[in-house]
Amino acid sequence: MKVFKFGGASIKNPQAVRNMLDIVKSHSGEPLLIVVSAMGKTTNALEKILNLACDQEDFTPELEKLYNYHKGIIDDLLSKPAKDPHPYLSSKVEEINQLLAGISDGTYDQLYDQVICQGELISSTIISDFFQQQDLPCQWLDARKYICTDSTFREGKIDWTATSKKIKEQVEPLVKEHIIITQGFIGSDIQNNPTTLGREGSDFSAAIFCSCLEADSLTIWKDVEGVLSADPKLEQQVVKYQYLSYQEAAEMTYYGASVIHPKTIKPLALKGIPLYVRSFEDPKKPGTKIFEVDHQKLPPALIHKFDQSLVSFRVKDFSFINEDNLSLIFHTLNQLNIKINMMQNSAISFSVCIDHHEHQIEQLEGRLDQDFEILYNRHLHLITIKNYDQPTIDRCIKGKEILLEQKTRSHFQALISN
Numbered sequence: 224m225k226v227f228k229f230g231g232a233s234i235k236n237p238q239a240v241r242n243m244l245d246i247v248k249s250h251s252g253e254p255l256l257i258v259v260s261a262m263g264k265t266t267n268a269l270e271k272i273l274n275l276a277c278d279q280e281d282f283t284p285e286l287e288k289l290y291n292y293h294k295g296i297i298d299d300l301l302s303k304p305a306k307d308p309h310p311y312l313s314s315k316v317e318e319i320n321q322l323l324a325g326i327s328d329g330t331y332d333q334l335y336d337q338v339i340c341q342g343e344l345i346s347s348t349i350i351s352d353f354f355q356q357q358d359l360p361c362q363w364l365d366a367r368k369y370i371c372t373d374s375t376f377r378e379g380k381i382d383w384t385a386t387s388k389k390i391k392e393q394v395e396p397l398v399k400e401h402i403i404i405t406q407g408f409i410g411s412d413i414q415n416n417p418t419t420l421g422r423e424g425s426d427f428s429a430a431i432f433c434s435c436l437e438a439d440s441l442t443i444w445k446d447v448e449g450v451l452s453a454d455p456k457l458e459q460q461v462v463k464y465q466y467l468s469y470q471e472a473a474e475m476t477y478y479g480a481s482v483i484h485p486k487t488i489k490p491l492a493l494k495g496i497p498l499y500v501r502s503f504e505d506p507k508k509p510g511t512k513i514f515e516v517d518h519q520k521l522p523p524a525l526i527h528k529f530d531q532s533l534v535s536f537r538v539k540d541f542s543f544i545n546e547d548n549l550s551l552i553f554h555t556l557n558q559l560n561i562k563i564n565m566m567q568n569s570a571i572s573f574s575v576c577i578d579h580h581e582h583q584i585e586q587l588e589g590r591l592d593q594d595f596e597i598l599y600n601r602h603l604h605l606i607t608i609k610n611y612d613q614p615t616i617d618r619c620i621k622g623k624e625i626l627l628e629q630k631t632r633s634h635f636q637a638l639i640s641n
């Protein structure tokens with residue numbers, strides 16, 4: 224049994240979905256579970272719609288745009304949509320409208336998950352209808368019924384025992400009979416409230432299904448040839464890794480290599496399930512295989528993270544930063560779900576580099592400005608070089624103003640302001 228994951232880019236238009244069908248057809252002789260993301264940039268569009276609604280602004284033009292985008296894909300792919308417009312799409316858009324009308328109920332994060340999960344529900348429905356019409360029998364499943372999480376909206380924590388039981392008991396028998404099409408990124412809590420697993424979380428969903436089904440492999444179909452040493456949009460010289468160890472791949476994702484979601488590797492590594500990252504544009508190419516393997520030193524991997532903020536906490540009373548202060552800072556960061564990308568301690572201040580999210584920084588300030596003087600630098604760029612060599616470091620930092628720099632035996636990081 225195999226699990227495939229197709230992300231937004233691989234299903235962003237009718238031609239891409241037809242290409243997906245070809246890939247799936249060439250593997251349709253074996254049990255297959257397929258996890259899909261929302262189409263194209265749908266999740267970003269839904270976030271925008273939600274934020275407009277929360278700011279009491281008119282979101283209808285954006286929602287209409289999203290409706291028309293999907294309708295265009297449906298009209299092209301489905302020869303005889305049951306009705307025009309596709310009733311499922313209309314009902315989902317109506318659902319979003321109603322959710323946004325009742326915006327005062329529940330918290331922002333809870334509402335976020337109710338609205339944002341619609342993208343995956345719509346894409347998976349269109350794709351399964353299309354496959355059926357193309358004589359590829361498949362079964363659509365609502366992932367929210369099987370991926371059980373706690374109620375941490377927007378970043379649901381998996382209840383592995385419940386999830387595993389449901390997938391084993393209810394999904395496994397179905398995969399043996401049909402190709403299964405389900406959604407990435409979404410689950411539900413014990414009260415059946417929809418939850419999401421964090422942006423780009425579909426890879427993680429695919430790994431969860433894989434682990435619970437003890438599948439033979441996971442293949443993530445991407446718009447790149449495999450795992451590359453750098454983003455080809457940013458760097459001229461890139462190499463593709465033919466294979467990587469779980470450890471190496473996990474560390475790359477930790478530093479921000481966006482090719483795979485950071486939570487994907489662990490469930491696979493624990494069960495020894497290989498992960499293939501392959502090109503949906505060139506499906507004959509082997510891509511990158513990630514598995515338990517020893518390798519020699521790899522060519523340097525260059526990872527860029529933009530829109531970073533450096534937040535410094537300074538003690539106010541001429542005392543030093545001590546373990547008490549640090550524990551308060553870490554505790555608050557953890558409560559606010561803020562992830563540290565780099566940190567540094569000095570006598571009177573402690574600095575963290577984090578992804579810039581205005582509302583998180585405001586919350587952080589609100590909680591800690593009694594205890595510390597808080598200073599910021601914004602619009603920064605974090606470069607990580609894994610398995611660095613000196614020429615690569617020199618090339619990357621040439622002419623740059625460096626605010627923080629760190630080096631271990633395996634990686635180099637610099638936070639730069641231009």
Ligand code: ASP
Nearest residue numbers: 260266408422423424425
């Ligand atoms: N559609 C979601 C997102 O864009 C999940 C995913 O693509 O993995 O974040």
Ligand code: MG
Nearest residue numbers: 230231260423
């Ligand atoms: Mg995506």
